[in-house]
Amino acid sequence: MSVRKACPVRPKNLVSRTFITLVAALTVLVAGLPVQPSYAAVRNAEDLLIVDCLLPGQLRRLGRQATYMTARRPIRTTQADCEIRGGEYVAYDRANYQTALRVWLEGAMAGDPEAQNNVGEIYAKGLGTAPDYAMAFQWFRKAADQGYGRAKINLGFLYEQGLGVQQDGAMALNLYREAAGIQDELMYASVVAVQLKAKDDTITALEGQVAEGEAERAALQQRIEQLQRELAQRRNALNAANAELAATRERLAEARAAQDDSLTRLLESQLVAQEEQIGAQRAQLAALERQTGGSAGAATMYAGVPTLEILDPVFVATRGRNTAVYRGGPGTRRIVGRITNPSLIQAVTVNGKPAELSSGGGFSAEVEVPAAGAQVQVAAVGKDGSEAALDFTLLPQAGSGPATPNGAPASDGTLPRGVNLGRYYAVVIGNNTYRDTNYATLTSASNDANAVAQLLRSRYGYETSLVLNGSRLEILTALNAMREKLKPEDNLLIYYAGHGEIDAQGQGYWVPSDGVAGNERSWISNAAISDILNTIAAKHVMVVADSCYSGTMTRSAVPVFDASQPADKWAGWVKTMVDGRSRTALTSGGVMPVPDTGSGRHSYFARAFLNTLQDNNRLLEGQRLFREVSSSLALSALNSPVPQVPEYAPIRYAGHESGEFFFMPRGAGGTAGAP
Structure with a gap:
């Protein structure tokens, strides 16, 4: 398929159009209203990137006697929009923190x-x-x-x-x-995962080597004592800096009260410098505390250690034993889990019976669950003798019918009365062919995009924009069109299938069809996408990337409905999530490469995503979509050449506050708000 190229439209009479725009802009400024240009001169893809823009002050009139200019206003908008409104900006790819701070620092110090x-x-x-x-x-x-x-x-x-x-x-x-705004009866829940640690006998065997390390231990002890002395000195310096900062703030308050502008500006500069100094001291203090063991985090302490995770059913927090409650009655229930770093694992068992472990780390087993519940133990043994075991109680939900094989929800998937989900839009991108021959031609990305766009349009009522083999300008133009079009009550899903890149700093990129290998400026960074999402008015936005997307936070930052709660709690939870602003990402493989094909005409991830949405007949939240896609991949991608480990989390710096993204198929009941 040939690459579609979009060219900017040039006005026939540029001079007259520019004059009319300037007159309109000045008229609106005098009236005290923000400028909303009817068009922006987009010359290249950079014009559609988001910048920190400092708009000129507004010219306002007070009665018939006084005219004054307001303070300049910081906003985040596209480079083209900032230019046409006469704003000052530095683009992110050319900025440093000092130039970006200049836009926002004044308002921050004023308390905004x-x-x-x-x-x-x-x-x-x-x-x-x-x-x-x-x-x-x-x-x-x-x-x-x-x-x-x-x-x-x-x-x-x-x-x-x-x-x-x-x-x-x-x-x-x-x-x-x-x-x-979550209350006690509503919960945050991440995965239940345990790390494999060395067994006692391994530790005992190592005791014979202790004598050899005595000299090293003594040296380390001396180093710790030295660090502790340095830590005490840093703390004293930090206390002194805090005292100096407090004195400067008092002087600043006095200067503001005396309306001494020159002294106020001087003291504000001193205040910023002192806060930066204190920040550096805090960073040094935190580093010293980590070296002395004061704040070592589990994330770094066991880096690379395999973890055992249960994907389905979902655990709920209890004050006693770990409990998993599923919607369904007594009967056979399938348990699905996964292991990170499966190459380090020797065996996985469920209640003592071996469970087959796929190359991607997925495993499953069936457990008979009586009405009173079943005790379950999932255990993993590493090739180095390390082990982990997860014990929990598996309970059917009271009053439910017979258990279904996949534990599908029975009755709480309806849209609560009075809740309007709003309209739904989607930008679906699929890139198969690339101009740079260093990027292999893909076979399934366009198929995936076409199928996703068709399903969202026909089954879920989305207004979809399909971009196939899109250039950098075409992709950014499609995203910017949504930025200009969508209202706060709308929802947006962005689906990307194609090549992805990650640089040495861990920054992820999508590669457009005109992307050049080794040239980051020809790609689209996740940071740029996050900035665009931050300026979109739509309350709920989800990015689904069958490629890398490293701009996410952590899954524990996403609220989850507690399956053990009474049905009447469902309505309150849904309303809370609909009212909150969300920016989340569902990705196919974290920072790992993902296979192009494997499930017919589609990638493993796309097939699992499509099947989940096709089979869904209820109000489906993003967390449940993630769990079902993950469970499907754990079972179906057994022969995948690359482990399939999906991730779901809020997107950093994209304006996530709370809430969830919901899918509501047509005819499922309630008000889905299709466009």
Whole structure:
């Protein structure tokens, strides 16, 4: 299939059109309203990238006597829109954190929570420098203290990962709850996973080697003592800097009260410098604490260690034994799970019986479940003798009929009365052919895109935009069209199938049909996509990528309905999730390459995604879609040359606050809000 090329439309009379636009812009500015140009001169793909734009102040009239100019206003918009409105900007691919800070810092220091969150994201991204998580933490906390939901999500992620602050999973969970407005009866739940650790006999065997390491241990002890002394010095320096910062703030307040503008600007500069100094000291302090064992996180402590995870059924949090409740009655119930790094695993058993382990780490087993429930133990043994075991109770939901093989929900998938999901749109992208011969021609990406677009349109009532073998400009144009078109009550799904790249810093990219191997500027970065999603007005956006997408947070940041709750709780949970703003990504393989074919005309992931949506007859939330796709892949991709390990999580820096993405097939009941 040939590559479709789009050319910008040139106006016949550029001078007269420009004059009319300028007159209209000046008229609106005098009236005190923001400029909304009827068109933007898009010359190339860079014009459609999102920038931090500082708009000119508005000219306002007070009565008949006074005319004044308001302060300049920071916004995030496209480069072309910023230009036509006379704004000042520096594009992300040419920016550093200092130029980006210049746009938002004034508002942040004045107490605007959105600006404070944006400043925190600038520090967390790095923008040309290493991320400064300590400074990001300070600004996220300022915005979160004012109740700003996005900042709470960002702050929770820092606590969960131990970035710029001591790792605290409980604090992260509380921040996620607060951001979503979730009450006690509604829960956040991630996967239930256990890590394989060395057995006692392995540890005993190693005891004979202790004597050989005595000298090294003594040296390490001396190093720890030295680090602790340095840590105490850093803490004293940090306390002194905090005291100096407090004094500067007092002087700044006095200067503002005296309306001394020159002194105020001087003190504001000093305040920013001192906060940056404190942020650097906090980062050094956190690094020293990690070296002395003060805040070592489990994520780094057991890096590369295999984990055992149950995908289906879904666990719920209880005060006693781990419990999995499924909708269905007594009978045979299938358990589906997966193991990371399956090449390191010797065997997996379910209640003592061997379970076949696929090359991708998936496994399954059937368990007979009586009315009173069944005790289940899933165990894995590593080739090095390490082991992990997960014990839980499998319970049928009270009052349910016979169990179904896949544990399908019985009755709570209806759309609650009074809830309107809004209209649904989709941009579906499938790239098979590439101009650069370094990229192999794919066989299933276009098939996947066509099938997804058709299914969303016919079964779910989406208004779809299909882009096949799209260039960089074509793909960005399709996304920008949604940015200009969608309203807050709308929903947007973006599906991408094609080649993906990851650079040395872990940044992911989609490769358009005109992408050049080794040239990052010819690709579309996940950061650029996240920026576009941040400026789209639609309340709920989901990216489904049959390629890498490394801009996600963590699955534990997504709220999940507790299957053990009474049916009347379903309506409250759905309403909470519909009211929240969400930006989530469902990906086919994390940062790993994914196979192009394997399931007929479609990739393994696309086939699982299509089957799940085709078979669905209820209100389906993103988390359940992820679990069903993951379960399907764990069973179907047994012969896949590359492990299929899907991921589902909020997208970082895309404006995620809370909420979920929902799918509602036509004729399933309720108000789906098809366009």
